[in-house]
Amino acid sequence: MKLTPRQEEIIKLVKEKQPITSEELASKVGVTRAALRPDLAILTMIGVLDARPKVGYIYVDKPSQGIVNDYISGIKVHDIMSKPSFVKEDVTVYDAIVLLFLNDVGTLFVVDDEQHLIGAVSRKDFLKIAMGGTDIHRVPVGIIMTRMPNIVTVNENDSAVDVAKKIMTHEIDSIPVVERVSSTDDKEQLKIIGKVSKTNITRLFLKLSNNKNNI
Template structure:
């Protein structure tokens, strides 16, 4: 595909020569790519990129250009004094997978997940009154994003660290060691974004 993109229109013989294979070896592959719409072919002219490839290429370019600030959502923030009992209730009422914890100055202090809450409550009847500050993962031991990071960086971090959401922060200043929470990027954000990008070429074609 990269050869066709660079040299189009290009003949089957030229492609075979670039790849160091015979023309018959490529015939079935070229036919399949034409059938799928990734390539188009004109007799006595050669092969060039098809509509399906151009659409997917445009989608990838759009994804590559997006910044975190364009897709971040509004997080569920809770104070570090909130009890584990109330944190569990908040998870259910907000339908959230993660809670972002803020201190009394509204600085980002940590995160709490269902797994954190489960660990402290199993076999511990009095655990529900413990504040979330005792069970949270503390900043800076948390993978975070900045608003100008790319969405692709966010996807890579989620995959590498196997997390469902990443806090988006504004760096701290000299007055406070804790950053400000700007938002978060969750797997749900990413799934909706990819669905919108995938649907965009179809919507464009309907407008023509």
């Protein structure tokens, strides 16, 4: 966003003389109040200036934060989620690690035969078991996975901000995006329709900055 020289001059004057009325500003800039009105409207609108009734204009230190905030808050999980990788709980830890490398992901989601979420296992979990001297060719993933309901999930209509907050608060590598379904025995189950990791947030950050090349 490029400000005009006159708008820059107004900001400079407000910084020096605040609070300052539109009459004073107009006289210093050397134009009429009416001529100044569009500039003041713009600067107030984008949050650079704050207009205080019966006091005058005040300079606001963080311009455009409000707009950035509004823009970011509108982004939803389904705009940024990617495809999850699945594994069954009776697969050996070794085979699961191979799958992790082949799919180039950091987390596998463990599902039952009806594709319902029952667990999650991360690179960190795998490293812990692999360094411990356990025979990873015999131990199944079900033994080391984090099991439901101890898995933080999000819905596709949640905001990207909410999922980023959960990722940071719970120190999670990858959050499953789920929807509720009824299973055959009428128990409520979760079906995984996507995942969001710090990689998705980083990619979103790049899109926000408008550099979409090579991503």
